[in-house]
Amino acid sequence: MTGKKTRERAEAVQLRRLYIDCRYGQLHLTTAYPQSGGFDERTPLVMLHADGGGGADFRLVAARLGADRSVYAPDLPGSGNSDGPARPTIANQAAALADLFDALRLREADLVGSGRGAQVAFELAAARPQQVRRLVVSGPAPAAATSKPLLQLATDPARCAEDAASALVAEIRRFLDR
Helix, strand or coil, X not given: CXXXXXXXXXXXCCEEEEEEEECCEEEEEEEECXXXXXXXXXXXXXXXXXXXXXXXXXXHHHHHHCCCCCEEEECCCCCXXXXXXXXXXXXXXXXXXXXXXXXXXCCCEEEEEECHHHHHHHHHHHHCCCCEEEEEEECCCCCCCCCCCEEEEECCHHHHHHCCHHHHHHHHHHHHCC
């Protein structure tokens, strides 16, 4: 797809907010869908933020990637506008995201995680290997190797916050579309 067509489609993507029930109450999500609704498009994408952030941190990337796939960027449990346990752990945040997969009836998804979100992505991939297709992370990878195709954008999540959204989108899209 040419750059111009991608930009035109991205401009047509509207971000929406959504709440989904999970074991800790409600998860708040920022979502983006293709004009077709996203149901017959490419593998959905779930984007997981770093500590101190929220799903809206991904709004520029979500709007661009949402041109041809459904994108879900939740506030992790205990962050942003999401309910959560008193002491959120990687394990219970991954469990809440498993609830999200069930509520949205996601048979398969790609995960993008930054910082803590990367840790949650690895945990969810280990817990539900049949539902996680690919991982894109910014932050350190766990010591145990994952069997999933992996794109590590950077070992320091702050690097991705400094990069232009269009450069990140191009790199992510190349990896997901292989």
